[in-house]
Amino acid sequence: MTNLHRHAPLRVALVGLGTVGGGVIRLLQTNAALIARRAGCPIQIVAISARDRNKDRGVDLSPYEWVDDMTTLATRDDIDVVVELIGGADGPALTLARQCLSAGKPFVTANKAMLAHHGLDLAALAEKAGVALKYEAAVAGGIPVIKGMREGAAANEISRVYGILNGTCNYILTTMEKAKESGNPRGFDEVLKEAQELGYAEADPSFDIDGVDAAHKLTILASLAFGTELDFDAVAITGIRHVIAADIAEAAALGYRIRLVGMAENGPDGLFQRVHPMLVPLDHPLAHVDGSLNAVVAEGNFVGRLFFQGRGAGDGPTASAVVADLIDVARDEYGDALAMPVAALAQQKPADAGKRVGRAYLRFKVQDRPGVLAEIAAATRDAGVSIESMIQRGANQADGVLVAIVTHAGEERCVRETLERLAGSDSLLQTPMVIHILD
Ligand SMILES: NC(=O)c1ccc[n+]([C@@H]2O[C@H](COP(=O)([O-])OP(=O)(O)OC[C@H]3O[C@@H](n4cnc5c(N)ncnc54)[C@H](O)[C@@H]3O)[C@@H](O)[C@H]2O)c1
Numbered sequence: 109m110t111n112l113h114r115h116a117p118l119r120v121a122l123v124g125l126g127t128v129g130g131g132v133i134r135l136l137q138t139n140a141a142l143i144a145r146r147a148g149c150p151i152q153i154v155a156i157s158a159r160d161r162n163k164d165r166g167v168d169l170s171p172y173e174w175v176d177d178m179t180t181l182a183t184r185d186d187i188d189v190v191v192e193l194i195g196g197a198d199g200p201a202l203t204l205a206r207q208c209l210s211a212g213k214p215f216v217t218a219n220k221a222m223l224a225h226h227g228l229d230l231a232a233l234a235e236k237a238g239v240a241l242k243y244e245a246a247v248a249g250g251i252p253v254i255k256g257m258r259e260g261a262a263a264n265e266i267s268r269v270y271g272i273l274n275g276t277c278n279y280i281l282t283t284m285e286k287a288k289e290s291g292n293p294r295g296f297d298e299v300l301k302e303a304q305e306l307g308y309a310e311a312d313p314s315f316d317i318d319g320v321d322a323a324h325k326l327t328i329l330a331s332l333a334f335g336t337e338l339d340f341d342a343v344a345i346t347g348i349r350h351v352i353a354a355d356i357a358e359a360a361a362l363g364y365r366i367r368l369v370g371m372a373e374n375g376p377d378g379l380f381q382r383v384h385p386m387l388v389p390l391d392h393p394l395a396h397v398d399g400s401l402n403a404v405v406a407e408g409n410f411v412g413r414l415f416f417q418g419r420g421a422g423d424g425p426t427a428s429a430v431v432a433d434l435i436d437v438a439r440d441e442y443g444d445a446l447a448m449p450v451a452a453l454a455q456q457k458p459a460d461a462g463k464r465v466g467r468a469y470l471r472f473k474v475q476d477r478p479g480v481l482a483e484i485a486a487a488t489r490d491a492g493v494s495i496e497s498m499i500q501r502g503a504n505q506a507d508g509v510l511v512a513i514v515t516h517a518g519e520e521r522c523v524r525e526t527l528e529r530l531a532g533s534d535s536l537l538q539t540p541m542v543i544h545i546l547d
């Protein structure tokens with residue numbers, strides 16, 4: 109039964125006091141009165157825990173009890189809910205989650221890595237104990253997309269869910285894009301460092317730039333959208349490490365922007381899940397999602413296209429989602445963590461990406477000598493790829509020239525075959541780059 113008039117405070121233990129943990133403390137302090145009205149009771153942090161007690165975190169921690177051994181929190185009667193903001197798929201976060209849920213303690217987390225790998229088990233534990241497992245902050249930061257998919261879109265058959273799921277990558281791509289446009293190009297490493305300083309990046313930023321973080325989030329979204337079991341291992345992942353300034357410039361010249369897109373589609377052939385850089389046409393809303401913004405598009409059979417947009421990373425937006433979950437716990441508003449009982453989730457086999465039909469951008473760095481274009485064209489012809497346009501930049505350069513091709517729509521396996529046909533050719537100075545086009 110919904111308990112809108114709970115007066116006793118909701119007593120919170122907060123584990124992890126980094127970017128997000130600090131944001132949660134500040135938000136609960138700043139908006140305390142408003143939150144109490146909305147939640148039906150004050151939400152009070154009573155206990156805190158992190159690795160280093162003596163670190164200056166820029167917030168006053170003196171009102172809270174410091175706990176060295178976080179494992180004691182699961183069974184304490186004076187704590188109503190535990191919030192985990194440590195991170196990491198396994199290790200102490202997972203131990204804490206299992207302990208809390210097994211002991212019947214509601215659990216709130218921002219940890220998409222843990223959910224992507226262990227979400228099914230944790231949802232089963234929560235279900236067995238009849239307690240909340242909430243994770244709004246884990247996908248697209250402050251955007252209420254878990255609520256949107258779990259509740260708002262629950263009546264729909266979803267055909268496709270996709271979007272920009274990593275703020276760090278989007279910050280890097282769009283900052284480089286704007287710098288290039290303004291004539292002051294900036295390097296990848298410099299912009300990544302800036303994203304780290306702004307609190308967007310994971311503890312290990314390779315999770316961001318190699319697409320793993322977006323894949324964690326996509327795994328969760330796909331399960332919610334299609335009612336399927338979480339299957340992180342089936343996500344094909346390519347990050348943005350190999351996207352270069354020249355690709356950003358070519359994309360702009362062709363009328364596109366490059367974004368790291370996570371996409372999941374459920375069809376008769378199986379479940380397709382992929383994270384990769386895509387060329388997004390300027391008339392698509394994702395082309396205008398800049399900086400640390402994230403966006404998620406879901407296509408439902410009755411609602412049509414839903415578009416969620418907002419800040420996907422950083423202390424404030426992420427804290428906003430964590431505290432929204434706490435308000436839900438205070439209201440006793442929760443249900444199945446994965447939008448249906450665990451036993452109702454379907455197992456779905458991965459789809460064959462080679463059969464997907466779409467257009468692609470191919471970039472080659474090649475020797476500037478007669479016959480090279482013909483060699484590439486022959487490979488596309490023999491693989492059944494039809495060329496829509498082709499550009500060559502630079503001439504007589506010792507370090508080679510850039511050839512960019514946009515294909516007509518065709519099966520992706522044909523693009524793969526083109527590259528296989530060219531593999532080992534001494535005309536190619538670098539591994540070619542393929543970027544699929546969002547249509
Ligand atoms: N930063 C963001 O924008 C953002 C957004 C959404 C979700 N998240 C997720 O939120 C979580 C926290 O991220 P963050 O950016 O605040 O990280 P952070 O590195 O800034 O903070 C991590 C905190 O956990 C503590 N910690 C780490 N290992 C510990 C251990 N073994 N025992 C006890 N404490 C430990 C650290 O002392 C620190 O206080 C992660 O799961 C992350 O993926 C972050």
Ligand SMILES: N[C@@H](CCO)C(=O)O
Pocket residue numbers: 246248249273274275276277308309310316321420421422
């Ligand atoms: N590192 C993540 C944080 C939000 O989950 C990002 O950049 O999107």
Ligand code: NA
Pocket residue numbers: 244245246247248249250251252253254429
């Ligand atoms: Na969210």
